[in-house]
Amino acid sequence: MDINDLIARRVRTLRDAQGFSLAALAERSGVSRSNISLIERGQSSATATVLDKLSAALGVTVASLFEDSTPQAEPSPMARAAEQPVWTDPASGYIRRNLSPAAPSPIQLVDVVFPAGKRVAYETAAREADIHQQVWMIDGVMEMTVGDQHWRLETGDCLSMRLDRPIVYKNPTRKPARYVVALATMPFTPTRRNA
Incomplete structure (x- = not known):
């Protein structure tokens, strides 16, 4: 999976899980609603600073934004x-x-x-x-x-x-x-x- 698609899916999954609208996440993070929308559609490669703002607003680490949010029966304990x-x-x-x-x-x-x-x-x-x-x-x-x-x-x-x-x-x-x-x-x- 393309890294921007992975980030897009993860940000959207975390935002949905917390019940935040685009506007609510924009307000909490200080990242514009349009920028978040582009990131969630995989059409923008966010900078480290933007990912930090989004992760803080979502209550996770920046590293968490790179996790695959696809449901898995049993996630592997091995990362090749x-x-x-x-x-x-x-x-x-x-x-x-x-x-x-x-x-x-x-x-x-x-x-x-x-x-x-x-x-x-x-x-x-x-x-x-x-x-x-x-x-x-x-x-x-x-x-x-x-x-x-x-x-x-x-x-x-x-x-x-x-x-x-x-x-x-x-x-x-x-x-x-x-x-x-x-x-x-x-x-x-x-x-x-x-x-």
């Missing part, structure tokens, strides 16, 4: 490399591969190749889901700003964070960086910050 969804951000050129199998799990793994000199900003802060993320550098250097904290990750480094504040990813070097993202969705527990 040839069948893992691969997507390229049209704005920055970063490439993400969803590594996780279709079988239900609170953990999702994503392999990312981030081009030299590029930057992606996820502005979404508040989420209805409690999502934790770890970024493990396989090769290269990435600079990450999480809220108002700045980190420089080099090969072998691992950074842990909650997805409850804006995050900026930047590759300040002249060569691509590669890292694995591990995401875990926990039962939501409001904190003083979210209350």
